[in-house]
Amino acid sequence: MRPRLHRRDFTSLTPWELEEVAANHTDGLYGCNNEIARFIGPSSGWGDKRTNDGALTREEVLETERRLSQCVIGNVVGRPQETLRVVRHWFPWLNYSAQNDGHRRKTNASVPRASPSYDAAIDIIRRYNALDLYLYGKAMQIFEAQVALLEAEGSA
DSSP: OOHHHOOOOOGGGGHHHHHHHHOOOOOOOOSSHHHHHHHHSSSTTSSSSHHHHHHHHHHHHHHHHHHHSOOOOOTTOOHHHHHHHHHHHHHHHGGGOOOOTTOOOOOOTTTTTSOOOHHHHHHHHHHHHHHHHHHHHHHHHHHHHHHHHHHHHHHH
């Protein structure tokens, strides 16, 4: 049985409800965990349950890393200016101009910053997305290498 969440904030879910959502929620086809592996992993066509559970074989994880290494990667939230440089360098034909350069991002003050339920929810989400957290770390290493290459070349 799936809990009826009625668009509730994840911090209002009980630990059981959040476990249930992380393990079993789908949009009818795909689950909600391990999105990097879902989009570029070799098992994405083999059924969603293994990807959702982070149950790829070592060979599948290595192939996902290989595919990731062929991507241009950015960090638009944490490093927007460097991301813009990377995109402009590898995709100069896009003629990308950031309308929001210098625009400050607004934060949602209603999101609790620290509470036992918030911390418990984050722990559950991290546990169910361990594969994505690992792949995200690899992606950020690639991003850092791309930025370092631009700095070494003196590219704008």
